[in-house]
Amino acid sequence: MRISQHYGLGRTQATMDFVDVDIVNDTPVFLSPKALTMLPSEFGDECVHLVQNFFQTVLDHIRGDRNREAEALLRALREPNETRLGLSSGKAKGHALGSGSAHNVWESLSQSEAAKSGLLEDLEDTVLMIEGISVDIVSDIATNIIRAPLIRYTQHMCRQYEIPMSPGVDSGPLWNPIERRWYSDFVELPIAGSGRLLFVPKVLVRTHLQYDAGEYFRHFLLTRMQQAELAANSELVEIIKSGKGKRARTRRRVTKKALKAKYGSNKKTIVTETRKHPAALATYKALKRDEKHLPLTLDDMSKLEGAAETDWHLLLRDVRSVPTGAADAGRYEKAVEGVISALFYPNLTNPNVQHEIHDGRKRIDITYTNMGINGFFAWLSKHYSAAHVFVECKNYGKEVGNPELDQLSSRFSPSRGQIGLLVCRSFQNKALFLKRCIDTAKDSRGFVIPLDDEDVATLTASRQDDPLFANWKLLKDKFDALIN
Incomplete structure (x- = not known):
């Protein structure tokens, strides 16, 4: 049962500003940090500032060898079940984070050359550079960090749509960008299904993130690596002959298969080779800056929710x-x-x-x-x-x-x-x-x-x-x- 049905709003997803999630099960979409930058409002500006502030604080601790402080900040991240977003089958579980996973995120960040070298500039970079971090974890991290503005947004929507709220609900961890620490409070929030609800504007959700490690490695980084091998005339260079007699031609090539065999294809390889070829990352990120990361259409939302079209x-x-x-x-x-x-x-x-x-x-x-x-x-x-x-x-x-x-x-x-x-x-x-x-x-x-x-x-x-x-x-x- 979705929010609109549970509260008898007489509305469909098309007329609601937030994702009309099931009150128990996950809806298979994710909060996109990139989408926050596309929202020209005080809400959007605050969310972007919170994400950048938190992530920069964690990286500053790692680069300053203050790993205990960095891990403590990440350990405070909880499973954001209240949004009912993600890929959990059955009851929403918030599977991507928890004390164990938060430790893994810290371990990956603290051991990553990308974090120490400065290659990581924003949250979505972690999808490219850090082993084990994917769309669901990035979404959950972002949700935790912007929980305070999401709570205010939820309260506003509840008043507007006349959805009852319960007082004295544990807010969950809230990020203080001035003191750069977590705190919590008791707030008003709606309670339904498997617990408290936190509404997410539908313009902020996507089915995938804009950055993709496989896309970056195959189409940008490997191309630069091929050029470097050809310039060095390395052992990976093959001579290909075609034609006969006067029409005989030769050309040099380095296959992507040979590069993967020599250097590997995991995220450790991505970090190492990106340091050698920083132009590859710069080109990829420039392309993504200009690429429209458009919100889902109303038809997309209907299909994902199994609902009728508008x-x-x-x-x-x-x-x-x-x-x-x-x-x-x-x-x-x-x-x-x-x-x-x-x-x-x-x-x-x-x-x-x-x-x-x-x-x-x-x-x-x-x-x-x-x-x-x-x-x-x-x-x-x-x-x-x-x-x-x-x-x-x-x-x-x-x-x-x-x-x-x-x-x-x-x-x-x-x-x-x-x-x-x-x-x-x-x-x-x-x-x-x-x-x-x-x-x-x-x-x-x-x-x-x-x-x-x-x-x-x-x-x-x-x-x-x-x-x-x-x-x-x-x-x-x-x-x-x-x-x-």
Whole structure:
């Protein structure tokens, strides 16, 4: 039974910001440290800082021959069963870490030339350089380190989706980046199935990490090693003859099979040969920096969870079936948040409902973080102040006019963002309202894109036809009208 079912949320994975895990068994995805760097928010920045701070502290201890201190930090890592992520069969076990495995991680790190030489620069490097460290262990280490922001995220989602929490729950180890030590606390968290739950944003999970030791060794490091052997004219160089007579040709080669036979192919070999050929690692990491490590699609999530694909007709019906009027304003806002969250994932994430600004003197119906991965929202993030995208929902049976437009534009700021969607049931004069939005843009009061029920229907049709759709011609056309 998944979280949405257990708590009767009336939602599917498409409309939920976090992974809708089984409350007992593991869901076969992993938290990706690389994905943290792609999240342009205070949450993402804090998580990246915590991971870098912890790992740098461990490596500093190892390089300073303070192995006891390094091992103590790693021993504090626990099995993060509460996320229900990983590859355990049956009940979630958090198999990758524990006191024994943490010791093995320390032993591998402390004995690795990569750690002492400075080849290790971030957490995912360990997949390339350290024997016994793979995707599940990297994911579990990262989860432990960012547990504090994950707890706050879980609490926020619980309040937003009205999920009950229990007080006085052991937090598990929390990393203090200032004092560079572990501590623990008692916190509020949901309890279900096999114990406490810790929610993970679905934009942060992957089925594999970006770094792969086999890929790096075969396609980057071995190539450099071949070049070195050829330059030295070593015993591994073979002379290959082809053709006869005047067409006879010879060429020199070094096979990857011969290199593996001479040097081996384990991670100790990777470390030793990378020190000889640092350009191989630099090239690989540069390639990975430019490579998009994209979040899983909604279809990917459905398949992994064994759930039905996103029902766009149902999401649209949820919006259209809400009666017009103030009495159902909350229900309409909830339906709009569901369809918007599904439509614009993974570009718009972390919906913050009834977001307070100016010390609570003003509220925004829904505030999204703009990840700007691709398409229209990526274009916005490059050219305009669009760190967040704001949504105001008007379930009016009357005309939407200047007061509603001014209300949304007054929420904009250069730091928060200056892009908003005003979603309503219909416009008596759609062309006139768009002109009002154009006036607002010309007065440098931000950019408001108006959407009614028909526009939402057009957007869902576009997404249904193409699961990876991100260009959103309707939004781009409306935005072009504002700036032209």
